[in-house]
Amino acid sequence: MITIAVDCMGGDYGPAVTLPACAAFLASHPDAHLLLVGLPEAMAKLPASIDRARIQVIAASEVVTMDDPLEVALRRKRDSSMRVAINQVKDGAAQAAVSAGNTGALMAIARFVLKTLDGIDRPAIAGQMPNVTGGATTMLDLGANVDCSAEHLLQFAVMGSALVVAVSGKESPTVGLLNIGEEAIKGNEVIKQAGALLRAAAANGDLNFKGNVEGNDIFKGVVDLVVCDGFVGNVALKSSEGLASMVSTLIKQAFGRNILTKMAAIVAYPVLSAFKKRVDHRRYNGAALLGLRGLVFKSHGSADAFAFEQALVRAYDAAHNQLLDNVRARIAHAAPLMAAKGAAALSATPA
């Protein structure tokens, strides 16, 4: 049995989206239980289809909004649905928590409540992007850490590898270091040091490191996991989202221009739908907060019920496949290189 705590109030639509998603998720996961956390009045009307034998409603008296400063979310709203959900993980009542709320608040509360794992300086956010092979490329950090050392990037690589194993079932996920050229001499100092650390970790059997990758490789599916600092990862993610949104708008405009193009749209509709399904970002919803002493997944704030359900599935898969134990074991194995001065030690000895 896997139990997941759900912040039902988070995201742009709150219970209107999260509750139907929970009902659908339970229907397809017979051994799952859900702890539904929210304001009592909002939780009063559960969907008729939800399996009441496998849920428990837990009351929270506050909600973290998208505009709440971190301090308010963390210090003042101590009975927020987000925090109560994370508390379930801390207390062992749930194996994972899922929220579509404010990312900064979720990371801050998760870090405060759960604490970071031994050997990890900074938790990171790992998400998936579709690639042209039909699979997904996992990428981290997507925005939690704006300045990273080489050791942080190694920590991300180790944690991310465990995530890919847990949610995709790949045994030895390939890892790429995001850079501006494939040659080892490219990039800034931190990236060059990180490359050296990742190669050393690969030599130790900690990672399946394939070397540098470039931005376009994310969508080629050249590696299973792409590692970068949170600033770069966030820019890459949002640039891609922006381009995807532009393409979608322009395709709609082109087909909506006049009666002839609208007729063409009717003919092309099934094909364009099939294409859209291939790149449907909702299928990849559910980013992992890695490096904490508990599993927390973040759904996109604008997720619909289908998308939120995917985040629940991702959390379920992670819990079911013992992601946390896997992360701990990998960190322990790679610990000598991950210590704060791993890169320095490495550069002091011949490669």
Next chain:
Amino acid sequence: MITIAVDCMGGDYGPAVTLPACAAFLASHPDAHLLLVGLPEAMAKLPASIDRARIQVIAASEVVTMDDPLEVALRRKRDSSMRVAINQVKDGAAQAAVSAGNTGALMAIARFVLKTLDGIDRPAIAGQMPNVTGGATTMLDLGANVDCSAEHLLQFAVMGSALVVAVSGKESPTVGLLNIGEEAIKGNEVIKQAGALLRAAAANGDLNFKGNVEGNDIFKGVVDLVVCDGFVGNVALKSSEGLASMVSTLIKQAFGRNILTKMAAIVAYPVLSAFKKRVDHRRYNGAALLGLRGLVFKSHGSADAFAFEQALVRAYDAAHNQLLDNVRARIAHAAPLMAAKGAAALSATPA
């Protein structure tokens, strides 16, 4: 009269692409002259359509290849077509040079031959990306500088503004600082300092600074110019290229699946062509190397004749609209803030 020196040997296809592009460019620009630089044997067969009254062939004995290490390109191949083309700018024989060759070599040679402008620490590469408004967003740096200070980002903003004025005719281009959130408190230390410097420059009338922008804003056309360091800019550019390429592949796959989808493709073809034209990256070919004592434009290595012609047009527009004088004047005006310790001076005084 505007004279442009063309490295006819650069790029994946060399003269097979550059010479037809030169012919087409001359046909649409009656006051333009071209200095065609290349190996004599490669330049022996000029296109019949080229206006021979407005060209001069200049022999070079070597070619910089895509694989040449910087040192080879810079120190050994002193008579390369790339270098000879840039020498024309240095000697005043041409107002701009265009090459589709190796970017690193082009930047290194241009910097060595032309030198940087007073007040500029590092030249940068500025390119254009299509946006959903139908216009283009200019962005720099796209990869020349992997580590940038706040002052460098200010220099990029000032030079980029001059470029937008010259190639798009906008009088007061809006500038955004690429960040991972719109609030001024977001980002790493360099970005926060750069934000303060850009605000100060805007208060001085040096810039039309609009604040932070995020990756998706590049394609929304929220601002005319996006400023970032070369690592981030290169990742954003290549990620977008990767996504665009994936979309194109998947659309082709979807329409090529079976006889029905192929029939739908025939009906949808005119619409998809119109869409493709809107986002055709070839139209935006031609990145400016800014911060040098001369104009140099870089074409994509894989450019076809149409794309290479756009790079020539961009160089022509820049020369015709006195980009270099404009950059110089703007730098002089912003000089007090751009000095190496601009940010430090600023942070020592109340904002």
